Amino acid sequence: MSTEYKNTSFLFLFTALASIAFVLTDLTNAVAIIILSVIVTLLTALIMGLLKSVLQDKFIVPATLVVSVGLAKMMQLLAQAFVPTVNETLGLFVLMIAFVALSLNAPALMGEKKGLGQILLAGVRHLVPFICIVLVVGLLRGLLGAGTIELLDFTNSSATYFSATVLPSSFIVAWFDTLSGGVVLLACVLAGYKACFVKEETK
Amino acid sequence: MNEFAALMTALVVGNIGLTRFVGVSPLLTKTLSRKSVLTHSLVSCLVIFLASVAAHFVDLALISGGPKLAYLDALIYIAIVLILFALVSFVGKHLGVNQDSAMLVYFNASILFLMMNQASLTLSVAAALLYALGSGLGFACFYWIAESMNARLHVVDAPYGFKGEALLLLSLGIFAYAISGLIGIV
Numbered sequence: 001m002s003t004e005y006k007n008t009s010f011l012f013l014f015t016a017l018a019s020i021a022f023v024l025t026d027l028t029n030a031v032a033i034i035i036l037s038v039i040v041t042l043l044t045a046l047i048m049g050l051l052k053s054v055l056q057d058k059f060i061v062p063a064t065l066v067v068s069v070g071l072a073k074m075m076q077l078l079a080q081a082f083v084p085t086v087n088e089t090l091g092l093f094v095l096m097i098a099f100v101a102l103s104l105n106a107p108a109l110m111g112e113k114k115g116l117g118q119i120l121l122a123g124v125r126h127l128v129p130f131i132c133i134v135l136v137v138g139l140l141r142g143l144l145g146a147g148t149i150e151l152l153d154f155t156n157s158s159a160t161y162f163s164a165t166v167l168p169s170s171f172i173v174a175w176f177d178t179l180s181g182g183v184v185l186l187a188c189v190l191a192g193y194k195a196c197f198v199k200e201e202t203k
Numbered sequence: 204m205n206e207f208a209a210l211m212t213a214l215v216v217g218n219i220g221l222t223r224f225v226g227v228s229p230l231l232t233k234t235l236s237r238k239s240v241l242t243h244s245l246v247s248c249l250v251i252f253l254a255s256v257a258a259h260f261v262d263l264a265l266i267s268g269g270p271k272l273a274y275l276d277a278l279i280y281i282a283i284v285l286i287l288f289a290l291v292s293f294v295g296k297h298l299g300v301n302q303d304s305a306m307l308v309y310f311n312a313s314i315l316f317l318m319m320n321q322a323s324l325t326l327s328v329a330a331a332l333l334y335a336l337g338s339g340l341g342f343a344c345f346y347w348i349a350e351s352m353n354a355r356l357h358v359v360d361a362p363y364g365f366k367g368e369a370l371l372l373l374s375l376g377i378f379a380y381a382i383s384g385l386i387g388i389v
Contacts, residue, residue: 022223062285066278073277095277096225180383183224183376187369195364 020100021137021182023093025145028152030138032086034131036075036094041101044068045123048109049116060109064102072098085157104130129193136189137182143167144185145176209330213337216386220345221379227349227372240350246295248343250287255335257283259326349375 023029047067048060055063076094079087087094108114108122142149147167153159175181219225258280262268266276326334349371356370365373 065285066281069277069281073274076277077274098277175380178380178383179222179224180376180380183372183379187365187372187376190372191362191364191369193364194369195362200363 020093020096021186022179023090024134024138024141024182024186025177026142027135027138027149028154029089030134031151032083032090032154033097033138034134036072036079036090036097037100037104037130037134038127040068040071040075040097041104041123041127042120043071044101045105045108045120046116048105049119052109052114052119061102061106064105064109065098068098068101068105069095071101072096083154085152086154100130129197133186133189133193137186140185140189141176141182144173145181147172206327206330206333209326210333210337213334214341214344215382218341218345218382219338220342220349221375221382224375224379227375240347244343244346246291247346248339250284250291250339251342252335252339253287254280254283255338256332257287259328259331259335348378352378 020033024033044064044067048064051063051067052060072095075097076087079090079094104126105119105123107126108119114122139149143166147169148163148165150163151161153161173181176185216222220227261279261283262276265272265279267273272279324334352374353371356374357367359370361370
């Protein structure tokens with residue numbers, strides 16, 4: 001199983017991204033997803049880093065799954081209590097963040113033995129491109145789908161941190177607000193990322 | 204929601220693969236032979252059907268009814284998923300079916316989403332069974348179509364950035380757009 005995880009860190013960046021493309025409609029949602037993903041991924045890495053030495057290899061994926069889903073559920077309950085607008089917008093997709101955490105931590109948890117520090121560092125290393133891609137997709141979808149760049153206050157949906165109308169309404173393509181538009185945009189961003197930052201493998 | 208609507212929603216317009224892109228990850232890991240695709244489609248169909256049926260009754264017994272453990276729903280559902288996968292792996296091993304746990308694990312996303320989604324619908328037992336059947340068949344069809352698409356796209360001479368995963372996502376996005384035309388008709 002570990003052979004499939006080799007050299008696939010790029011792949012893991014977006015395996016779970018397609019799932020959350022549905023709710024990645026603007027910058028506000030992108031920031032919410034990033035915050036939740038960072039917390040769940042790092043806590044999963046921390047807990048699994050501690051548990052890895054006492055678990056057999058075949059139990060690592062199921063255990064990571066249980067830990068990440070538990071943490072994602074905890075985040076959902078916290079969001080429900082403190083930032084209900086985020087919870088309403090993301091809905092069931094908050095739980096999909098568990099699979100982002102699983103995807104981002106899997107390369108470090110699989111294969112050869114690594115210490116807690118190395119697992120955490122690998123989690124952080126994989127989070128950086130993930131954050132960049134989510135931010136760019138959120139920004140572009142908000143821009144192309146609604147013509148605005150705005151970051152709403154999570155605790156008060158009527159207030160904004162900043163808001164700017166960039167495109168006039170005649171230039172807006174509402175298709176980018178749909179799931180298919182989002183996935184196409186995500187594919188283009190990923191292609192751009194891959195072309196710029198991922199070296200082509202020599203055969 | 205009546206029985207026919209439940210079946211058609213799960214099979215076409217609410218297909219978890221095509222309309223939510225949940226569980227698309229296994230397609231991106233590698234291309235498979237036709238036989239493996241068929242095996243994975245059947246296994247995922249069976250697991251999704253069983254999980255969906257289990258989700259309906261567990262919801263009635265533990266989450267919306269009984270002790271009302273709504274705050275533990277995700278963990279209960281993931282426990283069902285893990286039990287089902289252990290069962291499928293065990294049976295598969297004895298039947299000599301090549302099990303690829305790395306790929307199957309990502310179906311968890313689709314199954315968890317499906318179970319959570321189904322719990323939010325209030326379906327009769329017959330509708331729930333048809334919804335489960337439609338979900339399983341729908342996902343298997345989606346997997347078959349997407350994997351066939353993936354196999355063809357791998358030989359396309361595309362720019363480096365688009366090669367592989369991005370091109371597949373792009374194609375699936377356009378395909379989902381076409382399917383979205385059926386909303387309101389089916």
